[in-house]
Amino acid sequence: MLDDSDVATDEIDTPAGMRTITNFFLVNLAVSDCMMSTMNITFNFVYFLNSHWPFGEAYCKIVQFVSVLSVSASVFTLVAISIDRYSAIMHPLQPRMSRRWTLFATIAIWLVSAGLAAPLYEASQTFTFIYEDNSIRTLCYFKWPDGETMDSTLELVDDV
Template sequence: MYNGSDYDGASGDNNLSDNYSSPYLMPWPQRTSWIAIFTLMLFVAIVGNTLVAWIVLAHRRMKTVTNYFLVNLSLADLTMSLFNCIFNFTFMLNSHWPFGGFYCTVNNFIANVTVAASVFTLVAISFDRYIAIVHPLRPRMSKCIARIAITLIWLASCILAVPCLLYSQIISHKYSNGEIRIVCIIVWPDGLPSVSQQDFIYNIVFTVLTYLIPVSVMGVCYSRMSYILWRSQTIGELNQRQAESIQSKRKVVRMFMVIVMLFAVCWLPYHGYFVYQFIDDQVISYKYVQHIFLAFYWLAMSNAMINPLVYYYMNARFFNLTYFHRH
């Protein structure tokens, strides 16, 4: 699902039958526009997430538990941008997979692992902030525990993506006009994605575990934190040290609330497309569906670009360390 393997980029049925028409290829002006849009997004995502990791790892005062999770989030986004999005976009744009069977499996696996790792990291950050703000007397998460949590995040993400390792394959098809196309898809034991009940169940479970439940949990956590930090007690009723602490916590919570909301917005259309595809299996044949899918895919992938921009805009330390090292 998250690798685009359920979408074959053709303007016909998604069944690889022998009566296929020629795959739909965009006119060059449209292709050039999409290439420019994706190239810009990937450039910002790669540079931005690399800078985030460097800022935290190269500066001792930035090595906090929360920032370790931010580095992990940047690592997941960077991996997705470098090793999945570039290849997947090429596949969807050209209706052809030229990268071989091995990387088909790797690409599908990386896609689901990085999506899961990103959202699980956001959940871990919300739990860390929740304990610090709602239960300040409880022991804080140590750096050692944070490293263990990050390891478990990647382990759980890999387990969730195991079907991609087991069932990914490339299929070659010759069209009636003599053209040959190769597609990279996940072929389940009960058939192709368009007819597979196992594919439907897996994608629903994946959506619930990596979108619906995490977004709901984070929504509850940040609602509770907001109530604690912005309740009736005003800054004027506190001494200077307490007021500064509250202001600092508010800034951090506000930043992560923005990140979570952007995650929910960026991924909602993409999830919605695949849910609708299971309801209407003819959606792949609709006019302009390739443009619609690419737009949804770009929006989902752009979340990797947006996160570093939010850090630099809403976190003075990230901005200052980046700025002063450039001047």
């Protein structure tokens, strides 16, 4: 069974005939999925398991940013694949996307995804509770400039 890293490695080592537009987008999808699994899932699992964030404020910001970045990049890459497939099926005699357009689309996917993730980077922070029994619990959460999470207009806009 293949995982995402196998798909990415196979794409790099394939003959020129396999370097299609769809395959470039599949590699982009594999990169975003690998980013999610290596930089986010394990750390959030530990956080949810222990209800404590032991990784520091810097990584709190990075994890929140990478989470939205990789999910957005995956979704936008699937949209690009769908557009490519739609064009190939509905207009079979017209030329396909060029490599230049594919490179532009891939860069745009990552830039738009980074733009969507940037507010979460800014709003993420840690807060440490010290309980009466001297136990310590640190949270990684969003603190929006215009108020608490449930009352924040900025969070509502970011969620939409």
